Amino acid sequence: MTGTSESGTASGDEATVFERLFEHTPDAVLVIDSEANRILRCNDRACELLGYDRERLLALGPPDIHPHDYEVFEEFVERVRDSGSGFTAELSCHTRDGEVVAVDVTATTVRFDGDDRILAIVRDASARTKRERELRRRSAAMAAADDGVAVLDGEGAVVHANEAYASLFGYDDPEAIAGATWGALYANPDRFELDCRPSVAESGEWRGELTVPREDGDDVPVRASVTGLEDGEFVCVARDVSEERRRERRLTGLTEASRDLLAATDRDDVSRIAIRTVVDILGHEIACVRLYDADANELVRTVTSDAAAELVESALAYDLKSSNAGAAYRSGETVRNGSPTDEAYTDDPCRAEVHVPLGEFGVLSAFDREAPMGAVDVRLIELFAGVVRSAFTRAEREERLRTRRSELERRREELAAADRFNTLVTEVIRSVLRATSGAAVRQSVCDELAGSSLYEAAWIATVETRDDADAVTIDSSAVATGSFSETDEESFLTSPFARRLVRKAHDADTAVVERRRFESESRDEAESVADDESIAAAVPVACGRQRFGVLAVAGAEESGFAEATQSGLELLGETLGFAIIADRRRNTLIESDSVELEFSFESPLGDLSAAFDCRCDHLGSVTDAGDAHAYETRITHGDFAEIRAFLDDYPAVRECRLVERRGATCVVEITVAGAPPGLLAEAGFSLVSLHASDGDTRLMAEVPSDEDVTRVLDTLSEHWDGVELVAKRQTPTRRADLPVPIDGAAGLTDRQRSVLETAYEEGYYDWPRRHTAEEVAESLGIASATLHQHLRAAEHTLVSSFVDDERE
Template identity: 30%
Template sequence: MDEATPPVNGWRELAESMPGGVAIQVDEEFAYVTEELASIVGTDADSLTGRPWQTLFDRNESDRLERTAVSKARTKGRWEGKARTGDRGAGGTPVEIALSATETGNLVWAVSERSAIPAERNDGSDRYQSIVEAVGDGVYALDENLQFSFVNDEMCEMFGRPENELLGTDPRTLFVDADQLDIAADMRERVVSGDLSTGTVEAVTETPDGDRLELESYYRLRAEPADGEFPGTVGVIRDVTERNRRERTLERQRDELETLDRINELLLETTRELIQTATRETVERTVCEQLAASDLYRFVWVGEREFDGNRIVPRVTAGDDRGYLDEVTITDTKSETGQGPVGRALRSNEVTVANVDDSSFEHWRDAARERGFESVIAVPLRDGETVYGVMVVYATREDAFSEREQAGFDVLGRTVGSVISAAKSRELLFADAVVELEFRVEDSDTVFVQAASKCDCELELDGYVPSAGRWILYLSVTGGYPVTVAETMANDERVERAKVIGDEGGDGRIELVVAESSFLHTVTGVGATVQAASADSTSIRLVVEAPDDGEIRDIVDQMLSVYSDAELLAHRERDREITTVGRPGGVLDDLTDRQRESVRVAYRSGYFDWPRESTAEEIAESLDISSATLHGHIRKAERTILSALIDDD
């Protein structure tokens, strides 16, 4: 730094007049160093000027002084203490330091040499040699009664107690962990008996300020026992709180990465399982078994709400639960048995975690603790708004599920839900026998019942097409005017668009575009289709078709989740003739999704009738595409369909 720099010039004369070695620190560097200080540390002033103050010390010592000397001088104005300059392994120089802060924020270092061992404690023996070698950490000596006979300044700072308070006390009084105290007591007996001459003790202590410190203590006998007399020990204590915290953080991160890798593997395995078997049971079992096989988790199960109640019952289990599910009751209600992660996950449709110590888990805590469970995650298995159940995973460590793991489990839950949905749809496509479920819904708040009531008519579903997260429905109107019905429905906030596509003077057809949350999504989400639906001024009647080996309970549950007053009127089984048109590998499989959607909407809208009931422009508006794009989709679809039929013929 230039000599004209004000912070230096203002202190140069004062610094040179002070006894001992003096240096002025500006920011992190020495702006001025006296020759006497440089001589103390075995160098010249020029080699230190402009260099960081840490240059005087090795890394451990500079880290210690940063925490103690520099920090306290800046906050309290002054610090005094001892240190060792240079490379500790090469010897270094023991020094006394007085560190003062100026009004401008600079620091003044006053450094003088000191004896390695206080004169009053130098009895001619080498019993303090290990202390000299370890200055910078907490250093102590225990007498023949295993009480402190010497402690250095770092020890006093570490425990937040003055020297006179520590001397003559038993070090075990500093322990706060009972298990560690037992280990230390055992080691103490072995040292006294001569079984051990060196050793390491780990301890957790609490400072007067309430801070918890994790410590490592390394000790050795002060000398060989003479005439059977125990000579005491010397040792070093190191604060390893931050080191242990970093190690625990790294360990958690490694566990998280391992978990995320395994979840990614599960995603791939789940997809492969769908291609190979396409059954819900196999997919659920694969996921549970792979998670339970991991050393990260103890027990995994997939559950669903029982058919005639609110209890969550298991479908698949894997791992070691030792009868846990037989002992506990879990529901999806807001009662005490539904406040845990499982009930909350099903009600919120979101991944939910809990530790066994959480107040919300109190109802199951004893049973969980008996089996070593410490934390749990509940993952809804869902596809869109449809929930097929919940996957529950138990771990033997607290806070086992980090945010990244939760995100991975959320992806896993969605993937399994999509697989289940696809499996159910596939089952229906290939089913030679089906089950028909007929429901009546007396809900005056539905779009259909309100329109039928206001317009004094009946509505019947002719067909429907899913399109870009919405549903396009085609309804026949009987006993009313289609224009009036369309206007009434268009005024409902749940309806995006309603228009007439056929009017025969009192009867006719309308096209209705509704949001994704319609009952159609609910039914198709559980692998079923709506075969018929009609509405009058009081109720809706629905006929739902599902494979005869399907989960009828899921369909009923989903209907009740949308319409609480839904009533199951009939349950019929019948055989059906399967056409090849809509089955996998059929003619429609050669179309793109957009082509298939365009053809279906055009067909339902009467575009292929003569005369046409809807124009290409009207159909394009329903699909939110241009008429040119619609023409392109339809022409390409027509060519693909005709080519398949004619070439096959």
């Protein structure tokens, strides 16, 4: 290498010295042609620093070494040219491996091969830079740390502190506590000497809880750690844990509240506990729970805190942001916001709000008057809302279980009552069967009912047709007067309540159940009998279309008036009606004398008899279907087409069908709307004959001699037009001991005898029938019409034998 000084060419010894310094200096040395941006000379340390061999490095220029901060390099070279030398710590070099190495560069201008060049001494500054960066990071971290950090001297006095440390003691400027001793800062002054210093000496660190007394009287809990330094100083890191303590208290309170919530039995209890917790534990005095009302399709405010109730009451237009609550419910996500600060909202009593959905149950809302709620506050409310939602789910499940248990208990009670009632009905029916007269039947029913464990009173009454609530006649009764406010049986049966009950069941023609309402003139009197309130029920006494009054019962036991029991009472009313009908029929059969009543009335068959100068005889009923009834009628007119054409003009005639034609006589099946002749049987009367001739329809019925003719006339007039009593004849009852002819069955064919015996064995002649004609025919393998033909022929033969024998 050849170097030159400012005065000229250097001597050989100087060149040798320069060469040695250039090659063996511990720093990288470069000779740079700044004009050509070339590296003219480098030593081994430069190659080592940049990662290139000498040949490759000399082929590079400064732009290759400083590609990212070349402008800084140019500015530095310009300064060196102007002043002859310079220093910079702002450059870094790119190595062959792509690493960026921070460097310190010292440069000077030199004469090299007769030209001005830059001699640059480059020192690796990465270690220093790293230390400085670390120091700056630590300093910045200390200054920006949320925790308080202070350096203490050997006696525990503050040497340096950050703002966070100063704020623990109520100061804004860290310089305000510089020099302050441990004893002056903390509530327990001896703690440093007795606890901290020995622990640091032994293990290098101390951790513990401290208390900072404040001038405002509030002690601040602090969690601190003290670590020893090499020079005898200490580093103290302290943190205000008052908020942490508050959160811990909140969490403890929420845990206790969660236990209370999960023990709540219904929605109201859950709502009350939730609001109490939000106010007392979470510290939000304005809160409310809104539950979804499916029927109204809206959120209904169920429970509110006292402050919320006052707010709603004092500000009528303020609705606790129900629209935001609805948005939370619909979206299933928390809705929160702080109130705007412009003048339009200066009257808003709340500064912040949060609405947390409670699943399908509703929304929990909390409000703050002072400032927006922090993320921690919102998170705690959300966590608590999850517990509330679980409590609602559990309460709903428990409520369903309670309802189910109550329903099962109610059903058990109903079944027990039904069993008792069924036993009672069985006994009543037995007493009805044992009774020998209608009056005895009625009284027996009343005695059995009133003497049971279900009822204290039973009576049977009839109602007159006039609209007089007092027109109620008691036929039979049995009353345990000690169970009611009345002092005697008559007072109870004639009370307004009893009369109205009977009248209502009569008018409605169905079962009626009512609780007794006392007509007390004074409040004291009403209260004195409040414990004696009873329930009563009444059902019609009926058989088919016939009504014979009302059966009523009263008592204090609810089970005697359950839904199942009501249907049993209705059945009992029908049984009693049937017994009355049976009694009347029995009287008709066993009376030594009976009355034969003959009535005339208007009918299509009467008109038919006049039109064709024929006679129409009722042979019997065929079928009943709703309000339509089919009868077989023998008409002494041979042209069925004329008969059907004539009857088609009558709306009451639904259908007319030819059964058979016998010369000039037709047997016709006629279906008509209206009451059948069988209603006489339902009323307890016997139908003797029904025919029409000369334009007049005649009906003859046999009734007991003591029967009220007016009742019979009224019964017929309810169903037919123009009913008149034509004749009343006293006739002796047919003898029941007719002699049985020895050869009565001699005229039967084998087939008739077989069919008759089979019908008898199958119960066809029982009442009620055990098998129908269709069933008997099926068992014989013949058609129903064939069965009827054989039976009629056999019956005709047998009846003829009786009648003919009697006449002889």
